[in-house]
Amino acid sequence: xxTDTAQTSAGTAPISWPEEGVSRVPYQLxxxxxxxxxxxxxxxxxxxxxxxxxxxxxxxxxxxxxGFVGETPIIVTRNRTGDIHAMVNRCAHKGAxxxxxxxxxxxxxxxxxxxxxxxxxxxxxxxxxRDGLKGKGGMPKTFRTSDxxxxxxxxxxxxxxxxxxxxxxxxxxxxxxxxxxxxxxxxNLSRPLRLLGYHSQMIHxxxxxxxxNVRDSYHATLLHTFYTTFRINRLDMDGxxxxxxxxxxxxxxxxxxxxxFEAAEEYTAAEVHSANYESRLNGPELLExxxxxxxxxxxxxxxxxxxxxxQFTLNxxxxxxxxPRGVDRTELFWMYLGYxxxxxxxxxxxxxxxxxxxxxxxxxxxxxCINEFVQRGTRGSTPGDRAFMEMGGTTVESSEGSxxxxxxxxxxxxxxxxxxxxx
Amino acid sequence: MAEQxxxxxxxxxxxxxxxxxxxxxxxxxxxxxxxxxxxxWAQFFTEQATYRITTRESEEAGMPxxxxxCASRGMLEDRIKALRTANIFExxxxxxxxxxxxxxxxxxDLVAARTNFSVIRTMQNGESILFAAGRYQDEIVTGRxxxxxxxxxxxxxxxxxxxxxxxxx
Numbered sequence: 001x002x003t004d005t006a007q008t009s010a011g012t013a014p015i016s017w018p019e020e021g022v023s024r025v026p027y028q029l030x031x032x033x034x035x036x037x038x039x040x041x042x043x044x045x046x047x048x049x050x051x052x053x054x055x056x057x058x059x060x061x062x063x064x065x066x067g068f069v070g071e072t073p074i075i076v077t078r079n080r081t082g083d084i085h086a087m088v089n090r091c092a093h094k095g096a097x098x099x100x101x102x103x104x105x106x107x108x109x110x111x112x113x114x115x116x117x118x119x120x121x122x123x124x125x126x127x128x129x130r131d132g133l134k135g136k137g138g139m140p141k142t143f144r145t146s147d148x149x150x151x152x153x154x155x156x157x158x159x160x161x162x163x164x165x166x167x168x169x170x171x172x173x174x175x176x177x178x179x180x181x182x183x184x185x186x187x188n189l190s191r192p193l194r195l196l197g198y199h200s201q202m203i204h205x206x207x208x209x210x211x212x213n214v215r216d217s218y219h220a221t222l223l224h225t226f227y228t229t230f231r232i233n234r235l236d237m238d239g240x241x242x243x244x245x246x247x248x249x250x251x252x253x254x255x256x257x258x259x260x261f262e263a264a265e266e267y268t269a270a271e272v273h274s275a276n277y278e279s280r281l282n283g284p285e286l287l288e289x290x291x292x293x294x295x296x297x298x299x300x301x302x303x304x305x306x307x308x309x310x311q312f313t314l315n316x317x318x319x320x321x322x323x324p325r326g327v328d329r330t331e332l333f334w335m336y337l338g339y340x341x342x343x344x345x346x347x348x349x350x351x352x353x354x355x356x357x358x359x360x361x362x363x364x365x366x367x368x369c370i371n372e373f374v375q376r377g378t379r380g381s382t383p384g385d386r387a388f389m390e391m392g393g394t395t396v397e398s399s400e401g402s403x404x405x406x407x408x409x410x411x412x413x414x415x416x417x418x419x420x421x422x423x
Numbered sequence: 424m425a426e427q428x429x430x431x432x433x434x435x436x437x438x439x440x441x442x443x444x445x446x447x448x449x450x451x452x453x454x455x456x457x458x459x460x461x462x463x464w465a466q467f468f469t470e471q472a473t474y475r476i477t478t479r480e481s482e483e484a485g486m487p488x489x490x491x492x493c494a495s496r497g498m499l500e501d502r503i504k505a506l507r508t509a510n511i512f513e514x515x516x517x518x519x520x521x522x523x524x525x526x527x528x529x530x531x532d533l534v535a536a537r538t539n540f541s542v543i544r545t546m547q548n549g550e551s552i553l554f555a556a557g558r559y560q561d562e563i564v565t566g567r568x569x570x571x572x573x574x575x576x577x578x579x580x581x582x583x584x585x586x587x588x589x590x591x592x
Contacts, residue, residue: 195486196487197488197489198486199582199583199584200583200584202585204586225508282495282497283496283497285494285495285498286498286501331583336488347487350488351487352494355492355498358490359587360491362505362510365512365589369511
């Protein structure tokens with residue numbers, strides 16, 4: 001592994017990108033272990049803000065929550081004075097996990113192996129048998145606790161999300177995501193939140209296939225036929241793709257507006273349509289909704305590079321993110337949210353609408369297997385084999401009025417190529 | 424702790440005939456899924472029945488959202504209809520293994536049952552895995568011609584689902 005890292009650090013690109021640019025993607029990117037190692041360095045430890053957790057998960061002083069940035073285990077804490085800190089979950093002594101529980105509350109963080117104990121900011125406070133036992137053993141006189149600590153991660157809390165980066169050069173969060181993305185984050189997450197549910201899915205594909213999938217507006221009504229069968233959403237709804245006005249086109253918002261949904265709802269309720277019987281729900285409580293915003297947007301799915309997606313579809317607010325678990329495994333986490341001041345009936349509507357997404361989502365469950373189909377389909381491919389993505393053109397620009405486009409995927413790859421140095 | 428698990432709760436005796444009837448019923452419900460008779464499976468529920476799949480973690484934290492929540496038999500029927508006509512997934516089957524049920528008669532025609540289960544999922548390439556393990560928390564009405572589920576909460580041990588969950592547990 002160290003040889004690989006040295007090689008990639010030296011800039012040896014293990015692939016050559018097709019000359020057509022980001023409308024072509026070599027299949028090799030989804031299975032090459034050298035690429036995977038390079039991503040850990042250049043993306044997950046690179047100049048990028050990563051989702052660490054929600055601020056509400058570390059609500060009180062002493063709260064901690066563990067997680068991952070890429071392969072790296074991390075801890076997020078709130079210290080005694082209320083500040084949020086993050087660090088690598090790896091003892092400075094032997095490298096053991098310091099926190100082995102997913103979440104908790106503690107005065108200090110203590111490694112169970114040899115009792116090396118850290119404060120909530122990751123600074124080493126003390127360790128067992130430092131002065132030896134009965135005058136024998138112990139650390140050398142030159143040992144200083146201040147020379148050792150848990151590796152810190154820069155953090156910034158924005159719209160209730162704790163972001164972290166390993167890199168000193170990452171610009172601040174607002175600059176990194178750009179004003180258009182930040183407006184939607186503020187719209188959806190700037191009120192006190194309540195955690196309503198949490199689960200994960202192990203999907204059998206490279207993480208970038210899921211990153212493509214959430215940016216793929218072309219597939220939405222083709223693969224996910226629950227929408228069209230029950231007339232909830234259609235490709236001709238008013239909406240579009242907004243690419244981030246940030247330094248990189250990594251992020252985007254896919255949105256649809258209310259008017260068409262209401263029409264579709266009336267269409268279904270009145271039973272005056274050409275659709276077949278199958279479009280009627282026996283349990284219409286699934287789609288009871290209320291209007292939460294006055295901007296007309298009923299479906300907002302925002303993908304923030306590299307692994308975070310925030311959805312506000314009807315009244316279902318969820319944050320999902322994923323962690324690579326090897327070159328062909330990805331764990332996808334779903335966290336369902338409401339607002340702290342939701343009325344009971346509002347919360348119940350969010351609970352019902354949670355049926356649409358997640359591991360068993362009536363709308364989204366196909367995404368659990370479709371990326372694996374690509375992973376399996378591209379096995380045995382040769383270095384020249386690549387995906388063809390010219391739907392909506394070959395460039396990266398916002399696409400108001402149409403979601404029959406692969407523009408957001410091309411945006412992802414444009415940023416990916418640059419950060420990875422795959423020219 | 425669910426009310427039906429409360430050890431201090433006053434219990435009426437469950438006579439052997441009722442026990443046999445309920446245990447057969449619970450097996451019939453599981454086998455309907457294993458045999459891909461999902462439309463018939465939905466008819467084991469009352470019209471106003473609730474069916475939820477959640478996780479031990481969500482349940483213990485009192486969180487209302489798990490993996491799936493149906494507030495009526497109609498929603499179950501929609502799930503089955505979606506599975507048959509809308510949802511796309513790789514073919515697979517379940518094999519349910521049920522543990523013995525702990526029954527409590529909580530009203531003259533209402534039985535609360537807790538049953539541990541495991542579900543083995545087999546894909547078309549022959550791969551079998553332990554897909555789910557957990558417990559059913561059931562309320563079964565017994566006053567009619569045949570028992571019916573008034574509520575079923577499926578509490579999964581794990582909060583992590585392999586690939587996807589489309590066939591109910």
